Amino acid sequence: MSEASPIPHDAWCAWHPQELARRVSGVGRPWCVVGGWALDLWHGAETRPHEDIEFTVLREDFALFRQVLADFRFHAVGDGQVRPLRADEAPPSDIAQVWCEDVAAGCWRADMMLEDGTPETWIYKRDPSIRRLRTEMVQVTNDGIFYLAPEAVLLFKAKYRREKDEADFARAVPMLGKDRRRWLKACIAKAHPDHVWLAAL
Incomplete structure (x- = not known):
């Protein structure tokens, strides 16, 4: 996929959590919806509009999720900058946010967060001393959408x-x-x- 200048930062047409789950559920590694959508999955209803959708994966699993979203272009986000990642480039260690660009549609579909926990342990990225079992911090809806606890x-x-x-x-x-x-x-x-x-x- 050839590189191109990023589309406008506000060009969001985000997936619904059900569409995100449909696309990534086959990976078989930890992931979950976070942010405002996670709260609404917990509520069981959409309580407000959402301009984007955020989900988190383990940093070590980035390549696996990139593979199942192979039709998309990925951009490292940090310090107000949005930079395209080369096809063979992993996000730098200081990058914890990657935007997923739907090239054909010309819009952003999802905001992928990279976390440094393990399949067993959830770690709060702003203070690694705050941690819990992943089974306690990640819940799942009846239709199989994983989301971070409220x-x-x-x-x-x-x-x-x-x-x-x-x-x-x-x-x-x-x-x-x-x-x-x-x-x-x-x-x-x-x-x-x-x-x-x-x-x-």
């Missing part, structure tokens, strides 16, 4: 507190069980000691 999604969202993050938090907190709330509160207290969400937890 408490972990909210931990990521705590850093930015964008309008959509605040709305996601407000919707999720009343539905979180005691153990999820306790874990989230402890992790936010460690990562963001003065965070306003702590009072709500």
